[in-house]
């Protein structure tokens with residue numbers, strides 16, 4: 001059983017403050033991915049001290065529903081929940097066994113890399129023609145609260161500004177703050193573009209987003225024209241705060257998933273894994289092709305796009321700046337069909353991802369899971385293939401039937417299905433003398449029949465597979 005605990009600030013004075021946490025808990029509950037979704041609050045009940053006791057399972061993921069790191073996420077919550085941790089939380093989170101429960105405490109949702117895409121979506125809502133050809137230069141202001149109490153709290157605003165600077169969608173990107181330099185009131189001097197989109201990096205709609213910010217900036221509504229600014233006429237498009245975007249529910253789920261995937265590998269495997277990624281990053285820094293994509297280094301970041309989109313101006317492609325955004329763009333083929341096997345040669349075109357060094361590995365996991373590890377292991381002669389017979393023997397339930405498939409039937413289905421796949425079937429004794437690590441982009445090993453092929457073989461054995469159909473459903 002798994003429990004998800006969302007921690008909010010809450011308020012002793014009004015019930016509104018807990019509203020956002022409550023709504024996200026509802027949204028996630030509806031998905032049914034956790035056995036229970038529980039809320040806990042600093043100033044309301046269940047309190048931080050009680051909340052763990054209220055969870056029924058022994059596997060608990062705790063997510064602070066805060067927009068940035070700071071006093072609450074680093075001091076108050078860990079202390080009150082008895083996590084035995086103080087100070088900055090590492091990217092992989094903190095895991096403890098408390099009273100027989102494994103408790104995983106994550107970073108606040110606001111620092112997750114996919115927040116950059118939420119900012120972009122908010123900006124697009126405020127200015128729908130953003131990035132269109134022929135539109136005037138547009139600046140983006142990411143607006144944070146800012147506080148001197150904890151230096152970490154502003155880092156996320158600067159990081160997001162930096163990510164978005166690389167999208168090429170904006171002529172300038174500024175990080176400004178309400179309570180700290182550079183202050184928001186300075187915007188007319190700092191921002192030159194005729195159009196300015198302002199996205200508040202705030203958790204909720206409230207006093208700051210409704211009153212303080214408009215007042216400090218001189219805004220009169222969603223769109224305000226300033227005819228006599230130092231840099232000429234400027235129009236400000238005021239977006240809604242990021243924290244109320246429906247996509248935050250996805251960010252929460254992503255954080256919970258990442259908190260789960262820790263450890264488990266042995267020494268040799270760990271070493272090979274580290275070497276594989278080191279080799280891959282070295283190639284990526286020089287620019288490389290792998291599978292159907294090309295990776296180009298760009299000012300300390302990496303641009304990933306379909307290799308057939310080479311040379312197309314960035315503005316003509318849909319830009320994402322997160323691994324999750326890349327995953328969303330490549331989930332379906334151009335006909336809108338689900339892509340069950342990522343290495344099938346049907347990667348859609350028309351998108352590009354601009355990613356940091358930390359995000360590139362995660363993006364590769366989303367795009368082509370495990371190919372870096374397997375490609376490298378194959379190059380080092382350390383990849384062991386699993387013959388079809390072994391894969392078939394392992395199948396149970398409705399798939400046990402594949403054990404009856406003749407070698408001819410398996411080959412017949414594989415010729416049809418695998419011919420559309422980039423991978424080379426080592427499990428069927430095909431040879432792959434070189435890999436993408438040797439500069440052959442499409443050379444990717446397949447060490448074991450995938451579940452898609454197994455399902456197709458089952459259809460074949462059942463006589464339900466039309467010959468040469470390639471797809472059973």
Ligand code: SF4
Nearest residue numbers: 418421423446449450
């Ligand atoms: S079995 Fe291997 S080669 Fe065939 S479709 Fe699956 S992943 Fe591709």
